[in-house]
Amino acid sequence: MEKAIKRFWPVFVLPTFAAFLIGFVWPFLQGLYLSFCKFTTIDKAQWNGLKNYLYALTEAEFLHSFWFTALFTVVSTICINVAAFAIALALTRSIKGTNVFRSVFFMPNLIGGIVLGYIWNILLNCALTLLGKPLLSLHAPYGFIGLVILMCWQQIGYMMIIYIAGLQSIPNDYLEAARIDGANDRQILWRIKIPNVMPSITICLFLSLTNGFKLFDQNLALTAGEPNHLTEMLALHIYNTFYARSGAVWKGYGQAEAVLFCILVIAISLVQLRATRSKEVQQ
Amino acid sequence: MTRANTIRDRILSVILTILSVAWVYPVVMILLNSLKKETAITTGTAFELPSGETFAGLENYVNAIESKGFATAFWYTLVITLTSVALILICCSMCAWYITRVHTWYSRALYFLFVFSMVVPFQMLMFTLSATADRIGSASTIGSIAQRFGLSAPAGLADISLLPLNTPYGICIIYLGFGAGLAVFMFCGFMKSVPIEVEEAAMIDGCGPVRTFFFVVLPILKPTLISVGILETMWLWNDYLLPYLTLDRTKGYMTIPILIQYFRGSYGRVEMGPMMASIMLNVIPIIVVYLLCQKHIIKGVAAGAVKG
Structure with missing residues (x-):
């Protein structure tokens, strides 16, 4: 059977692979090469050695955007996951209207970053005006703070879904056995629920970490890096270095x-892979 | 259930209700503002309800659709999303089947490449990708191909591009390439658990690989097709930067996120009315689709997250 399928590679693999070459492999390799060059268009690239990297690593604005992004990512990751887990806990108790609540909390996730950014831009600016700030x-x-609120609004529903799935997969026997042995709610939470949803927690932590680092649309729409590039995150900073500056060196x-x-994002993903794998072994 | 528990559940219900009102409020606020007159939408009054004086009816919506190019943007977004999702589902499921059923070094290498592409942030590719799209788009016009062979193309056909990557039709090929990572990864994950015996039986009975795939494998894949379709649709409908950099805006190609960003950037003064209306017109279809197939969406998203 394998041989029969093998002969059909032009039908099965070629369309995707050709598009993948155009849409990913070629631009990726070219981008890697160009990072060592001085260029304004691809045709006029001059080899520049490591100068671009040396500059990038010493530029104050780039470093600021790195620390801003890191701080934002840590704060939003904590807020999102604590809130999402709490809501998931509440929604797995048999309260009336669980499905409605779940749908409502999940809804913002479907709206795109640009639109979300403007919605919150209007809302927060109005609130700030009324407060005289x-x-x-x-x-x-x-x-x-606005970015953190926006990200919470968008992501809590998503993480909540994953936590609910994790909580529902805990066998009921565990909870009953614990209750019969006289465990109180707090003990059940810390000794049974949390250890058993560890895989979900790892997934959610890394999802919110990578989402935070890669954030672009929301940043552009909510603050656009104002004032004076102070709220510019990494992705937006790179975009502005490319397109908002004129001069031969910036690209x-x-x-x-x-x-x-x-490299940073790949490193985070590798750590994630490690973490999820080692968790799988333990189970 | 004890008395303390019921009281606690009541309190929880109240808290959750308050929270969900807060969750819906931003969208409702935009809806209310989109019904106000242009002059009544100011920074400080966004929380106020439209009153007799400021109520504008559907004026902003009509304005956005008729004169601000919303209809075009909506049409292009729809074309891009539907075509790309269809392409991704068919091509990537075929590719994933090949990768899981053929065990060679290159099928493994290909799988690794696809997974790798999922991790790479778009900023890494944005400049070179849009440049490549532009160049292929203009180098593949019938006129320039003919010129290369020393011929001259018929006047009417010279500007038609065979691979127009910088138009809403050709951009789907880029999306197929860029979105392939997630799709192939999810299809492969599911296909490993599909029993190979069914396919073998079909092929022994004389089914060729193509027929086996479309009549035996694809029906089994249905739940994954739905999950992948939903994830890719959510991404494509809302994507901003890729179409913004790739589409040839001199020809008026736009998607809804680009249009909304455009209200900010280019007119000098922000036209709040049509912008609010455009936001609502972008959000309403999403909410309608969400209400109709909520179960599939939540399941699909959860499946994608657990595997990613």
């Missing part, structure tokens, strides 16, 4: 920053 784009801490810097960004 500076607008989002004028005061960086508000921009930061090279942007590409080098993009490669560093890529």
Whole structure:
């Protein structure tokens, strides 16, 4: 059977592979090469060695955007997961209307980043005006808090779904046995529920970590990096280095920053792979 | 259930109700504002309900659809989303079947490449991808191909591109390539658990590989097809940066997210009315589809997350 299928590779593999070459492999390799070059268009690339990387690693704005992104990611990861887990716990008790609540909390997840960003931009700016405080784009801490609120609103529902699936897969026997042995609610939560949903927790933590690091649309729509690039996250910073500056050197810097960004995201994913694998062994 | 428990559940219900009102409010707020007159939409009054003076009916919606290009953007977004999802589902499931059933070094390498592409952030490719799309788009016009062979193309056909990657029709090929990672990964994960005996039986009975795939494997794949379809649709409908950089805007190609971003950027003064209406017109179809096939969506998303 394998031989019969093998002969049909032009039918089965070629369409996807050709599109994959155009849409991923070729641009990726070219991008890797260009990160060592000085260029404005692809044809006019001059070899530049490691200069782009050296510049990127010392540029204050890039480093600021890195720390801003890291801080944002940590804060939003904690907020999202604590809230999502709490809601999932509440929704797995037999309360009336669980399905309605679940649908409502999940809904923002389907709306795109640009639209979400504008919705919250309008809402938060109105609230700030009424409170007599500076607008989002004028005061960086508000921009930061706004981004965290926006991400919570969008992601809590998603993580909640994963936690609910995890909580529902705990065999009821465990809970009953614990109750018969006289465990109280807190003990059941810490000794039975949390250890048993560890796989879900790992998945959610890494999902929110990578989502936080890769965030672009929401950042662009909510604050656009204002004031003065202070709320600019990595992805947006790279975008602005590419497209918002004129001069022969910037595209090279942007590409080098993009490669560093890529390495960072890949590293996080590798750690995730490790973590999920070792969890699987334990079970 | 004890008395303390029922009281606690009551309190929980109340908290959850308050929370879900807070969850729905932002969308309701935009809906209310989209019904206000342009001049009545200001930063400080977004929380106010439209009153007799400020109520504008559907004026903003009519304005957005008729003169701000919403209809075109909606049409292109729909074309891009439907075509790309169809392409991804068919091509990637075929590719995944080949990868799981043929055990060679290159099928393993291919699988690894697809998984790798899932992790890479778009910023890594954005410049080179849009440049590639532009170049292939313009190099594949009938005129320039003919020129390469020293011929001249018929005047009417010279501008027609054979591989127009920078149009809403050709961009689907890029989406097939860029979205293949997740799709192939999910299909492969599911296909490993499909019993191979069914396929073998079909092939022994004289079914060729193509027929075996379409009449035996594809029906078994249905739940995964739905999950992948939903995940890719959510991504494509809302994607901003890829079409923004790739589509040839001089020809008026736009998607809804680009249009909404456009209200901000290019007019100098933000036209809040049509923008709010466009946001609502983008959100309403999403909510309708969500209410209709909620179960599948939640299941699909959970499946995607657990495997990713």
